[in-house]
Amino acid sequence: MKIAVKILPRREVLDTQGRAVEQALNSQNHSITSCRVGKYVEVVLNEADREMALNKVREMAEQLLHNPLTETFQLEVVD
Amino acid sequence: MKIAVKILPRREVLDTQGRAVEQALNSQNHSITSCRVGKYVEVVLNEADREMALNKVREMAEQLLHNPLTETFQLEVVD
Numbered sequence: 001m002k003i004a005v006k007i008l009p010r011r012e013v014l015d016t017q018g019r020a021v022e023q024a025l026n027s028q029n030h031s032i033t034s035c036r037v038g039k040y041v042e043v044v045l046n047e048a049d050r051e052m053a054l055n056k057v058r059e060m061a062e063q064l065l066h067n068p069l070t071e072t073f074q075l076e077v078v079d
Numbered sequence: 080m081k082i083a084v085k086i087l088p089r090r091e092v093l094d095t096q097g098r099a100v101e102q103a104l105n106s107q108n109h110s111i112t113s114c115r116v117g118k119y120v121e122v123v124l125n126e127a128d129r130e131m132a133l134n135k136v137r138e139m140a141e142q143l144l145h146n147p148l149t150e151t152f153q154l155e156v157v158d
Contacts, residue, residue: 004085006119021120021144030139033123040085040119041100044112060109065100 001045001053002078005061008038013070041065042078050077080124080132081157084140087117092149120144121157129156 009015017037025032043060047053054075066073088094096116104111122139126132133154145152 006083006085008119008121018120024143025122025139028143030135030143031124032139033125035123036121038119038121040087040117041097042087042115042117043104044114045110046112056109060104060111064103064107064109 001047001050003043003045003053003057004076004078005041005043005057005065005073006038006076007041007061007066007071007073008036010070010072038071039065053077080126080129082122082124082132082136083155083157084120084122084136084144084152085117085155086120086140086145086150086152087115089149089151117150118144132156 015036018035021037022032022035025035043057045053045056047056054077057075061073061075094115097114100116101111101114104114122136124132124135126135133156136154140152140154
């Protein structure tokens, strides 16, 4: 299965990249309200069961992919 | 509306971050097949129409958020 991990900075944390992109977009006449920039990790693993695959990737995200102090993550089954 | 832009390196491009994460996960006894690392951008804009919002964010992604030579992107309506 292919599982995506979407990682975003916590709301309390100053998202400098997001701020920069927001300003860049607004200065180019794309009028946006806000913007946050994070990471997107797609993991392919040899596991046919959806729940098992999600549990395994959740463990990876908690241990290695995200920083719990500054980031939050969400999982998504891609295929 | 809140629209997410998921940006991943093209298959032909060497994804050094993805390779590093893949090796790190496999060395920690998470057995995975492959992994790609990209960017995740959430844009909030003042536009109630779903199609209009998607079109606007597609334009932003094409002009500013992704590099067409090395990356591909997908859009997702978050809410």
